[in-house]
Structure formats: C-alpha cells, structure tokens
Amino acid sequence: MSVRTSTLDGGVGLIEVKGSLVGGEETDALRKAIAGFVDREYSKLILDLGGVTYLNSTAIGVLMQGFTSYARRNWQLKLCGINKKIDSIFVITKLTLVFDVHDTRKAALASFA
C-alpha cells in the first residue's frame, strides 16, 4: 500500500494510491495527502486509484471528505483509474454520479477547464 503525491504542469496536484484502503494508516495517509493539497491551495487535483485493489467504507468516507473540501471551494477533484476490482463499489454506491470520473490520468488532466 502506498500513497504518493506529486504535481503536474498547470498547477495540478496528483495523488497515486496503490493497494488496499481499509481505514488504517494508508487511509490516513490519503486523508493527509488530500488535506496537504488543499492547504497548499491546489485547486485542481487528480486522484489516481489505478493501483487500488480494495476500499472499504472508511476509505470512501475519505474520498467523500475530499470531494466536499473541493466542491465547497469551487475547486475541481477528478478520479481516474477505477479498475475492475473496485468498480462494483463505485457502481453500487453511485459515487460515479458524484465524482468526475475518467478512465485515464491523461483524460482527467485534459478535462480541467
């Protein structure tokens, strides 16, 4: 499990998450990574979940907290790389209706207005 942060051209923040998000230290790391970009006023953020194999309700809570942090400021948060393993969670919870979801990081990056 790892949470890696970096920045892309155009003032876009990137968080790459790998492994299983089950509400432990790794979920805390994701929460802190999102809060870090909010603190540094990155108004555009991509969450690449390409390497995520499982996420539980606590992890969804963290994603949702990130969503509200960004929406409240009229900033943009995009998700990408939702693979087969976690697809059903997004379908059941209808989070695809809440988040701006893209297949690839490139598509997410291109979607920023």
Added chain:
Amino acid sequence: MAEQALQTDQLQVLLGENRRLKHAVEELSILNELARAIGASLDPQEIIGTIVRKSLRAVNAEQGVIHLVDIHASDPMKTLVREMSSSHEHEHFRINQTLVGWMQLNRKPLLMNSPRTDPRFSGMKWDESIRSLLCVPLMIKSELKGVLTVYNKKDGLQFTDDDQRLLAIIAAQSGQVIENARLNEREKQLVKMQEELRLAARIQIELLPKSAPAVAGYDIAGKSIPAQSVGGDYFDFIQIDEHRLAFCLGDVSGKGLPASLLMSNVQATLRSHALMGLTAQECTSRSNRLLFQSTSAEKFVTLFYGILDLRDHTLLYANAGHEHPIIVSAKRAVLRLSTGGIMLGMLEEFPFQNDTVALNPGDIMVVFSDGVTEAMNADQAQFGDERLQEVIMSHEDESASVLIESIVDAIRSHVGATPQMDDITLMVVKRNRG
C-alpha cells in the same frame, strides 16, 4: 595517664562504631519491615500507605505523600497516598510544578532544610508551615513515575544525609509497587470502559428486532453479527399498517461505538418516517437530509428500504448506496434490485428513486450488508456474490432463518481462521409457493 587517654579514645571509637551499627540495624530493620509489608498485601493502596508510614518513621518526619507523575494526564500530579505521623491536624501540603520540574530534570533526591532561602527555588512560594522537606524520585526503567516527599523533621531537627540515603533506598524498593498501583488503576478504568461497552452492545441488541413479524404467505427472518462488541449494521421490520410491512437494512461507515451511535440515530429516524406512511423514496430522501445536517461528509450510511404490500405482493423500494439485494425466483432466475442512489448523509439533496418489484410465489429475497460478500479469507479472496447466490439456490427449500444460518456457515467456512473484519447482516423474505 597516656594509657588512660588511649583507653578513652578507644572507648569513643567503639561508642561511635556502636552508634553506627545501631543505626545500620535500625535501617535494615525498617527496610526489612518494608519488604515484608510489600510482600504481605495485594492491595496497592495498602502497600503504598505502608511505604509512606515506614518512610515517616524512618526519617522521623511529620507528613509524607506519594504523588504519581503522568505527563499525559490533564493533572500531571496525582496524590496517591498521604499519611500523617500523628493525629495532630496538619495542613495538606501540595507538591508544586516547580518541584516536579526539578525532579524531572535532575532525577535525584532533594534535601532542603531551609526551603525559603534555597537558591535553587528562589521566588517560589512555600506553605508557611513547611520547615524542611526531603523528596526522592520513584523511577522505573529510568522514567520518573512518582515522587515520595516527606515534610518537616520532628523536634525541630533537620533532615540529614543519612535520612536522604535511607529514603532513596526506600524509593528504589518501592518503584515497582507504585507502578503496579498505576497499572491497577488503569485496569480499573479499562474494566469500567468494557462494562460501558457491554451495556452499549446490550442496548444495541435490544434495538434490533428480536423476531421477524409473522406475515401470512411469507417466511421472514433477519440476523446481524457484529465484528466488534458493538456494530454499525442494522436491520428492522416496521409494520406500517395491516397491509404494509417495511424492511430496512443499513450499514454505517466505520465500526465500533461511534458507528453504533449513528446507527441508533438512523433507526429512530427511519421508524418515525416509516410510520408517517411515506414512500420508500420520500423516507430515504428525508433521512438523507437529516443525516447530512447532523454529520460530516466522512460519515454516511448505506440503506436498503423496502415496503412490501401484502395486497398485491409488490415491493416498493429505494436504495442509498447499499449492496443490491438478490431475488432468486422459483425457476432459479436471479434478479438484482439495482435501482438506487448514493449513500445517506453525503449530499444534502439527491434524487433518490422509487422502484417496484413483484414478489411471486417461491421468490426468495436476500438483503445483506457488504460484510457478507466482502468477507475475506487468508488469500484475500472475498466470499462474493456468486457464492452467495449458490448458497441461496442450494437451500431454497429451507426456512428463512435456516437459509440465513446456512449463508453464515458458508461465510465461516470460506474465511476459515481469518477474523471477522466487518459486521455481517442478512434479511431473508420468502414468499411461500402456491
């Protein structure tokens, strides 16, 4: 003459030697008594009381106190045991932070026979009746755990280096006992917390339906197995009127006591809405709004809410981010109830929808929490939807409650020795054949 002087000198030496030996014997006897007293009792408070009393006797002081040092507590100094050497009323002296700070830094005995003029504590305000004090640290593995302080040497005398040495030995002997007392207190707190948790678990069990309602033409059952002593899953049956019965099964994000408190809140909200005769969609939307207003975005609830109408055997349902229930028909066709929206409490407004499904003779509807399908074995393989469907099909002739037990057994045999990570909750509604 010279011989007489020599004899006098020798006598003096012998007398001095005798005094020292007597003193050493007294010290040894005090330490021996102390060791015996420590070994004789299991009650930490009693043992510590003995330590303080023996210390007072050992150095001939008026008052003695043991304080525990807990740098993490709101009050870092806690008076553990205070003893007076006489029935005479004394003021209770308070050890102050400056003294504790000095002890933290120096970790060695402190002897003061005139505290008011002591340069190490200039400017410090002393209780008026403190004439002298002797203070020794209680250490465990080089950590300061407490402070033993004795005040005012009796008969107007001053504390000596011998007093200091003896009190330091007593402190060294007593450190572990003090630590045991601290651990004992912690254990008491833990026992109290566990008792409260047990009570919360009992309240929660009381809130879940004890039995399923008896409905003509149907066989209904529900069960919830929390992963911890209290859980975040819940299910409920609500008789709206003589024709309609509401079912709900929900999963609160997180686990343990916080999740269970939120769960109780959701249950109360849904019960009151259900009895108002609202549709599934209205009930879900209103509960969503209430939950959104009272929780952070991180806290949410997945919910399946269905209303079974016994007149036409239809189920009106709404789903807020919950696992899609399964209906297996008499002809073994599998239907998933997939209409739904996001979880409750995430967005203030969301267009939840009603959907209707007919329950035909022989249909088995299984509503479940993700603890069922996501139960993982040692190889990280989930129990999954397919296994669940297989178990339903292979037990289609069993009663609703036996079917639930069969599913639970199948989950247990799948996960093996892997501990249960999430609450497992199931509700089965079977319409009788023909």
